[in-house]
Amino acid sequence: MKVLVIHGPNLNMLGKREPEIYGTFSLDDVNKKLTALAAELGMKLSIMQSNSEAEMIDAIQKKDYDALIINPAAYTHTSIAIRDAISAVGKPAVEVHISNIHKREEFRRKSYIAEVATGQISGFGGDSYLLALRAVKTILSN
Numbered sequence: 001m002k003v004l005v006i007h008g009p010n011l012n013m014l015g016k017r018e019p020e021i022y023g024t025f026s027l028d029d030v031n032k033k034l035t036a037l038a039a040e041l042g043m044k045l046s047i048m049q050s051n052s053e054a055e056m057i058d059a060i061q062k063k064d065y066d067a068l069i070i071n072p073a074a075y076t077h078t079s080i081a082i083r084d085a086i087s088a089v090g091k092p093a094v095e096v097h098i099s100n101i102h103k104r105e106e107f108r109r110k111s112y113i114a115e116v117a118t119g120q121i122s123g124f125g126g127d128s129y130l131l132a133l134r135a136v137k138t139i140l141s142n
């Protein structure tokens with residue numbers, strides 16, 4: 001089971017970026033926890049972060065994975081192109097958000113990705129990614 005994890009724009013600034021919303025943990029902390037859980041669950045991970053919509057789409061199109069975990073960050077609310085890439089590839093995809101996007105500004109409540117994702121996990125801080133990995137394990141085992 002190979003899982004592609006994509007962290008979208010500005011998530012490289014986790015820990016320094018609006019800590020009252022996104023917490024004080026770094027992206028490296030998230031990735032270490034994900035890697036440890038993947039080993040425990042017997043899954044392989046490929047992890048990337050990009051501030052570029054095009055790079056994210058190229059990674060989604062590569063297809064050398066069984067399921068996708070994606071935090072599209074601000075592109076969640078704007079990117080029909082990322083939505084179309086996920087739909088085109090047709091693999092299970094879990095949309096992740098650190099904050100609860102439904103509790104924040106009105107513009108964050110719209111996700112173009114939710115319509116093509118298997119499901120969305122939002123609002124559990126860094127643990128949102130760990131919950132997503134457990135969800136993917138279940139999806140791929142069924």
Ligand code: DQA
Pocket residue numbers: 009010011071072073074075076096097098099100101108
């Ligand atoms: C985010 C929520 C988005 O609205 C925001 O643009 C982000 C991070 C989250 O993980 O909570 O950059 O995806």
